[in-house]
Amino acid sequence: MSPSRDIATPSAAASTLDQQGLASLAMQIRVWARExxxxxxxxxxxxxxxxEAGLQQWLDDGCHGDMDYMAAHGMKRARPAELVPGTVRVISARMNYLPSDTDLAQWRKREMARADMPGEAVVSIYARGRDYHKVVRNRLQQLADxxxxxxxxxxxxxxxxxxxxxxxxxxQKAGLGWRGKHTLLLxxxxxxxxxxxxxxxxxxxxVDGDDSDDRHDGHEDGSGHDGVHPNTGMDRGEHCGQCRRCLDVCPTGxxxxxxxxxxxxxxxxxxIEHKGAIPEPLRARMGNRIYGCDDCQLYCPWNKFAQPSPLPDFAPRNxxxxxxxxxxxxxxxxxxxDRLAGSPIRRIGHERWLRNLAVGLGNALRETxxxxxxxxxxxxLLARRDHPSALVREHVEWALAQEGVPV
Known part of the structure; x- marks a missing residue:
């Protein structure tokens, strides 16, 4: 459950604060958020x-795949007051997730290099530490308190x-940045x-005005970030210019x-989201990426400005x-x-974890x-050949068959 207090019935605070009081509160919220x-x-x-039009088109085109919940909620995504009746404003916050000890001059080169080492297991940076849902939600609750x-x-x-x-x-409307061509906030x-x-x-x-110039920014799987965000009709990539690196480097297009x-x-x-067999034509393109993918972010020039988190929660575990x-x-x-207790990875389960790793091992066999x-x-792979799961066995057999296949 998301932290909440009944919002359907207007609170006394919603009607008693004058404009000066509201402005003072907004300033104080920013201070508390930083803390x-x-x-x-x-x-x-x-x-x-x-x-709304862009979201509906994205859904109509089936771009959400098996994520039926995306379609089930329909336009509620674009109508906050339908999702939570009584809502009149949204406080939008971002929290950096690069580990606090990140070498800011070298981290992108290191990540790119690991993706080119077939035997390495590449997990998306955001998922290496504590589950961000818990960290961010807890901090939002403290802010509300x-x-x-x-x-x-x-x-x-x-x-x-x-x-x-x-x-x-x-x-974007709250002035935190602009939507990049990869659909993430920049x-x-x-x-x-x-x-x-x-x-x-x-x-x-x-409110803070829609601010793609980032004027208010004194410093996001995005989700969204195991997340996939649709094009929702507000193409605000002004600061991306003619750059298309994210499009060009995406391993699966x-x-x-x-x-x-x-x-x-x-x-x-x-x-992460897909529960069945990974389509064969896409397996070779996945390389050694076993949970998520950071390529569109690694090659984005703006991420030379990425900042580390002050929190210890996002330090790599295991x-x-x-x-x-x-x-x-x-x-x-x-x-x-046991090892992934408190990790976002745990929710995919051991079966899909092995499925993903089998694909990575098959690609490594072919490329080593x-x-x-x-x-x-x-x-x-041979040790898992008789695994109880048909899903795992299928991907293991595919992986074993990759040895000797021309790169």
Whole structure:
């Protein structure tokens, strides 16, 4: 459940604060947010009517794949007051997730290099530490608690990638950045490596204008960030110019055009949201990416400005920034559940974890010229050949068949 207090009935705070009081509260919210580890906060109204046509087209085209919940909620995503009756404003916040000890001069080169090392297991940066849903939601709740202490009970509900919310559109309207061609939010001062979260409130706070110039920014799987965000009709990539690196480097061609992602092709979707067999034509293109994909962010020039998080929660656990495919494929289901307690990865389950790793191992067998280096990969796959899951067995057999296939 998202943190909340009844918002359907207007709170006393919603009607008793004057304009000066509201402005003072908005300023104080920004101070509290910084103290809680958020890099930037903005406030927006709830009019997302501009986004409805693009969202509907994206759904009609089937770009959401198996994510039936995307279609089930329909236009609620673009209508905050239908999702949470009584909402008049949205507090939009972003939280950086690069680990605090990141070498800002070298991290992108290191990540790019690992993707070119077939035997390495590449996990998306955001998923290597503690589950961001818990971290961001907890901090949003603390922010709501501070507001309550200041003005008394008010109506609110907090979200982070956990409800039918157009997070990027709201963040853009709140002045946190602009939508890049890869559909993620971009900031001139922080790139795109940050999480987004929102507090829907019934208090008519003064709003920050839609600000693709990032003027208010003193410093995001995006979700969205295991997330895939549709093109919702507000193509605000002014600061992307003619650059199309994200489109060109996407390993599966999931960014089918600027501002549009087809989830059915996206490695993040295939490794996280998709429950069945990974389509064979896409397996070779996935390389050694076993949970999520950062390529469109790694090659985005704006991410030379990405900033580390002040929180320890996003530091890598279980060597997920350096482990090999063979190491992770050896985890039993018990080890998987125990080691990944508190991790966003745990929710895909051991079966899909092995499916993803089998694809990575198959690609590594095909791309590793040294026969001795291939031996532990082959042995790891053979050890799972009789796995109880038909899904795992299918991907193991495919993987074993890749040895000797021309690169």
């Amino acid at each position: 809680l580890g958020f890099a930037h906060v903005g406030i927006t109204d709830i009019d997302l009517s501009h986004a 501070r507001i309550t202490q200041a003005i008394g009970p008010f109506g609110y509900r907090a979200f982070t990638d956990s409800a039918p919310v157009l997070e990027v559109e709201l963040a 900031s001139r001062d922080a790139g795109s490596l940050f999480f987004l979260g929102e507090i829907f409130v019934d208090v008519p706070l003064p 999931a960014i089918t055009e600027a501002f549009r992602v087809d989830a059915r092709l996206c490695v993040s979707y295939l490794t 060597k997920l920034d350096s482990a090999s495919l063979v190491e992770l494929f050896a985890w039993t289901e018990t080890e998987f559940m 010229p040294d026969a001795d280096a291939r031996l532990p990969m082959r042995d790891a």
